[in-house]
Structure formats: structure tokens, C-alpha cells
Amino acid sequence: MADDIILEARGLSKEFKGFIAVKEVNLQVRRGTIHALIGPNGAGKSTVFNLLTKFLTPTRGQILYKGRDITAMKPADVALLGMVRSFQISAVFPHLSVLENVRVALQRPRGTSFHFWKPEASLYDLHARAEELIEAVNLTPWAGHTAAELPYGRKRALEIATTLALDPEVMLLDEPLAGMGHEDIEGTAALIKRVSADRTILMVEHNLSVVAHLSDTITVLRRGEILAEGAYDVVSRNPQVMEAYMGTGEVGHA
Numbered sequence: 001m002a003d004d005i006i007l008e009a010r011g012l013s014k015e016f017k018g019f020i021a022v023k024e025v026n027l028q029v030r031r032g033t034i035h036a037l038i039g040p041n042g043a044g045k046s047t048v049f050n051l052l053t054k055f056l057t058p059t060r061g062q063i064l065y066k067g068r069d070i071t072a073m074k075p076a077d078v079a080l081l082g083m084v085r086s087f088q089i090s091a092v093f094p095h096l097s098v099l100e101n102v103r104v105a106l107q108r109p110r111g112t113s114f115h116f117w118k119p120e121a122s123l124y125d126l127h128a129r130a131e132e133l134i135e136a137v138n139l140t141p142w143a144g145h146t147a148a149e150l151p152y153g154r155k156r157a158l159e160i161a162t163t164l165a166l167d168p169e170v171m172l173l174d175e176p177l178a179g180m181g182h183e184d185i186e187g188t189a190a191l192i193k194r195v196s197a198d199r200t201i202l203m204v205e206h207n208l209s210v211v212a213h214l215s216d217t218i219t220v221l222r223r224g225e226i227l228a229e230g231a232y233d234v235v236s237r238n239p240q241v242m243e244a245y246m247g248t249g250e251v252g253h254a
């Protein structure tokens with residue numbers, strides 16, 4: 001596997017009691033890119049995502065992370081290797097403040113040792129790092145508010161901050177823009193772009209146009225199979241993609 005491919009699926013298939021939800025999917029995620037997995041309802045996006053993050057076991061096929069076969073590994077062990085799914089480890093506690101939530105995430109043990117912040121690290125350092133992460137996701141004005149008080153878009157930003165606390169090399173986001181209004185979509189998309197600077201992001205999204213400006217590569221799934229792949233300009237003009245989305249009003253000019 002080429003060095004620039006950080007995550008790869010080979011012939012990935014998943015059957016549920018004879019129903020083929022994912023069929024022979026070959027996917028290559030390039031290091032340092034934002035890669036979106038999109039498709040209409042029931043296309044198999046969540047199933048592929050759950051397979052890649054090891055929440056489901058494939059019926060057939062292989063998953064490689066940095067050239068290493070992780071098909072049989074547990075999600076927590078994959079996280080230790082640097083591939084973290086948002087909300088996997090980074091639960092948000094509604095009654096803790098934004099600052100407390102990020103501090104808790106920073107103190108989470110990673111493997112047998114603490115990740116960034118060893119037990120001897122000063123509280124000041126922990127606090128400073130938490131403030132940096134909060135700033136990175138534009139939550140500084142909300143630092144003292146409880147997570148429960150945050151508007152929807154800000155809550156997603158906090159979830160991204162707590163995931164970033166683990167400093168993942170590959171961050172997997174499950175529909176990070178779902179349920180958001182237009183204002184929140186723009187802000188969250190910009191946030192994802194910012195935090196992608198030195199990492200790889202794979203995200204599942206329903207809607208093609210919202211990932212248009214954000215993704216380097218878009219893989220379109222339909223009925224469990226890859227229908228098209230490439231930059232937005234390429235996939236949005238693909239007649240099969242247009243047909244798959246026909247009537248949904250989702251393919252459009254973003």
C-alpha cells in the first residue's frame with residue numbers, strides 16, 4: 001500500500017442475514033485529506049463507517065491502517081493506533097462546563113500511559129491546552145457554560161474538541177453537519193477544515209452539496225456499492241450520481 005494511503009478497505013462486504021448491505025467496497029483514504037462518504041438513504045454509508053471503525057465485523061474483506069491489517073482489532077485498540085471516531089471515546093458530559101469537558105478528555109488515559117498529559121504535568125499546562133482546543137473550535141465565549149446549555153452547532157464543536165484532545169491522526173466523523181441550519185453548517189464546515197490541517201478526516205454525510213467545498217475526495221455509495229469517486233466537480237456531474245439523487249434535490253450547486 002502506497003505511503004500516502006493511511007486507511008484502506010479491500011473487498012469489504014457486509015451481509016445481514018443474507019441481505020448484502022455493503023458489497024466489495026474498495027476504498028483508499030489519502031493521508032492529510034478530507035474524504036467524504038456520501039449516498040442516498042440506505043446506501044450503506046453507516047455500515048461502511050461502522051466496519052472501518054470496527055463497530056461491525058465484515059463478512060468479507062480487509063481493513064488496513066497505515067499498512068497494518070486491523071480487520072480483527074477492537075475499536076479501542078484501533079483508537080490507540082491513532083484512528084478515533086468522534087463520540088467513541090469523547091463522550092460529552094451535559095452537566096460539566098465546556099472547559100471541564102475538554103479537560104476530562106485531555107486526562108483520558110490512552111493505553112497504559114496518559115496521552116499528552118502525564119500525571120505529573122502541571123494543572124496549568126492542562127488548563128492551557130484545554131483553552132487552546134476551545135479556542136480552536138471557537139468556543140471561548142462558551143467555556144464556562146455547561147454542555148447542556150450549548151446550541152446544537154456548538155455542541156458538535158465541543159464533540160470535535162473532545163475528540164481532538166486525543167490528537168488523532170485519523171478522525172472519523174459521523175454526519176457532523178446533520179440536523180444543522182445553514183448558519184451552523186458553514187461554521188462547522190470551516191471548523192472541520194481548520195482541524196484537518198495536520199490530520200486525515202473521513203466523514204459520512206448524506207448530502208453531496210454540503211461536503212462540496214470541504215472534501216478533497218468524495219466517494220458516492222449506492223446500494224452498498226461504490227458508484228463514483230473523485231473531487232466534487234467530477235462526482236456531481238456523473239450521470240449515475242445525478243440519477244441516484246434524482247428527486248432528492250440534494251445534488252446541486254453548492
Ligand SMILES: Nc1ncnc2c1ncn2[C@@H]1O[C@H](COP(=O)(O)OP(=O)(O)OP(=O)(O)O)[C@@H](O)[C@H]1O
Pocket residue numbers: 016019020021039040041042043044045046047048206
Ligand atoms: N443491523 C442490520 N440488520 C439488517 N439490515 C441492516 C442493518 N444495518 C443496516 N441494514 C440495512 O443495510 C442497508 C444500508 O444501511 P446503512 O444504514 O448503512 O445505510 P446509510 O447509507 O447509512 O443510510 P442512511 O442515510 O439512511 O442512514 C439498509 O438497507 C439497511 O436497512
